[in-house]
Amino acid sequence: xxxxxxxxxxxxxxxxxxxxxxxxxxxxxxxxxxxxxxxxxxxxxxxxxxxxxxxxxxxxxxxxxxxxxxxxxxxxxxxxxxxxxxxxxxxxxxxxxxxxxxxxxxxxxxxxxxxxxxxxxxxxxxxxxxxxxxxxxxxxxxxxxxxxxxxxxxxxxxxxxxxxxxxxxxxxxxxxxxxxxxxxxxxxxxxxxxxxxxxxxxxxxxxxxxxxxxxxxxxxxxxxxxxxxxxxxxxxxxxxxxxxxxxxxxxxxxxxxxxxxxxxxxxxxxxxxxxxxxxxxxxxxxxxxxxxxxxxxxxxxxxxxxxxxxxxxx
Amino acid sequence: xxxxxxxxxxxxxxxxxxxxxxxxxxxxxxxxxxxxxxxxxxxxxxxxxxxxxxxxxxxxxxxxxxxxxxxxxxxxxxxxxxxxxxxxxxxxxxxxxxxxxxxxxxxxxxx
Numbered sequence: 083x084x085x086x087x088x089x090x091x092x093x094x095x096x097x098x099x100x101x102x103x104x105x106x107x108x109x110x111x112x113x114x115x116x117x118x119x120x121x122x123x124x125x126x127x128x129x130x131x132x133x134x135x136x137x138x139x140x141x142x143x144x145x146x147x148x149x150x151x152x153x154x155x156x157x158x159x160x161x162x163x164x165x166x167x168x169x170x171x172x173x174x175x176x177x178x179x180x181x182x183x184x185x186x187x188x189x190x191x192x193x194x195x196x197x198x199x200x201x202x203x204x205x206x207x208x209x210x211x212x213x214x215x216x217x218x219x220x221x222x223x224x225x226x227x228x229x230x231x232x233x234x235x236x237x238x239x240x241x242x243x244x245x246x247x248x249x250x251x252x253x254x255x256x257x258x259x260x261x262x263x264x265x266x267x268x269x270x271x272x273x274x275x276x277x278x279x280x281x282x283x284x285x286x287x288x289x290x291x292x293x294x295x296x297x298x299x300x301x302x303x304x305x306x307x308x309x310x311x312x313x314x315x316x317x318x319x320x321x322x323x324x325x326x327x328x329x330x331x332x333x334x335x336x337x338x339x340x341x342x343x344x345x346x347x348x349x350x351x352x353x354x355x356x357x358x359x360x361x362x363x364x365x366x367x368x369x370x371x372x373x374x375x376x377x378x379x380x381x382x383x384x385x386x387x388x389x390x391x392x393x394x395x396x
Numbered sequence: 397x398x399x400x401x402x403x404x405x406x407x408x409x410x411x412x413x414x415x416x417x418x419x420x421x422x423x424x425x426x427x428x429x430x431x432x433x434x435x436x437x438x439x440x441x442x443x444x445x446x447x448x449x450x451x452x453x454x455x456x457x458x459x460x461x462x463x464x465x466x467x468x469x470x471x472x473x474x475x476x477x478x479x480x481x482x483x484x485x486x487x488x489x490x491x492x493x494x495x496x497x498x499x500x501x502x503x504x505x506x507x
């Protein structure tokens with residue numbers, strides 16, 4: 083009987099010792115765990131950059147179509163068939179060249195998607211959940227063995243497989259979450275200059291379409307269409323006027339899209355700054371509480387595992 | 397060509413193109429053809445200037461994306477390390493399960 087009490091006491095002491103050591107590490111800042119709010123921030127950034135990666139290419143594609151349309155309008159009032167055909171051919175060639183450029187922009191910007199993908203992966207809980215099954219098996223095996231031993235030796239050693247599994251799971255989770263935090267911190271710090279550069283360049287790229295002191299590509303396409311309509315197009319049937327109206331609406335939409343894309347690039351940059359601040363900053367009381375909450379969550383999850391194993395073996 | 401020069405050239409081209417389009421509508425046949433050829437020439441020149449500028453920007457984005465690629469590669473390796481740690485924990489837990497099983501069978505034999 084004395085022996086059994088000792089095992090129980092030892093078990094409880096070990097559990098509290100493990101928890102206390104981890105808590106002390108957290109409070110002194112030796113262990114930085116990936117917290118829920120950091121994961122939320124990563125998810126926000128990830129969703130934004132995923133969508134964003136397609137914007138610059140889409141603008142070039144819209145430009146390519148617009149440019150072909152303007153060549154068609156010019157062809158419709160050309161002085162001879164040869165010139166008209168040449169204009170159509172040129173429009174097709176120009177469209178092809180721009181579409182290819184848009185694809186290059188898409189491919190280059192897709193790196194933002196890959197970056198958010200790796201941040202997502204590093205912040206995922208799959209690393210910790212992967213250990214659950216084997217630790218659970220260990221706990222169950224231990225309890226099963228104790229039961230067998232009790233039956234054979236006619237003894238009454240308390241089952242402690244669940245506790246061992248819970249401690250092992252808790253410690254492994256905290257260890258992995260600390261490693262995840264370090265990996266994410268390094269990644270965002272190293273990526274930050276490139277994120278700043280790429281968003282600035284994307285903004286500069288979009289500004290060639292519409293922006294102060296820019297090439298004003300879209301306005302020029304609109305002016306070309308307007309001049310053609312005012313000099314030659316208005317004489318053509320009503321369908322031409324309707325067609326021009328449609329093109330004007332399209333140009334208006336592209337202008338709005340470019341504007342929104344520029345703003346989104348600025349927001350993306352800002353989101354990364356928030357992310358890096360959130361990951362890097364020294365813990366204040368609120369953060370410490372959150373780290374402790376994360377730890378408590380891990381302990382709770384471990385307790386659930388302990389209860390599950392004990393239910394299975396009782 | 398500096399950016400301000402480029403903008404000035406483009407502005408000039410666009411303004412001449414516009415004048416040509418207006419003149420073409422009232423000009424007689426031989427002049428009309430000459431004006432259209434001049435328009436096509438200027439239009440090609442404008443397209444080339446715009447394309448080069450856009451291509452320059454895309455090349456810049458491509459070059460920066462390579463820097464980010466290097467960061468992703470390192471982060472990917474760290475993710476692999478984490479998977480390896482999780483696997484090691486699994487292996488250790490499995491090994492302990494087996495040891496417990498052996499120890500239990502051994503104890504049964506001794507008792």
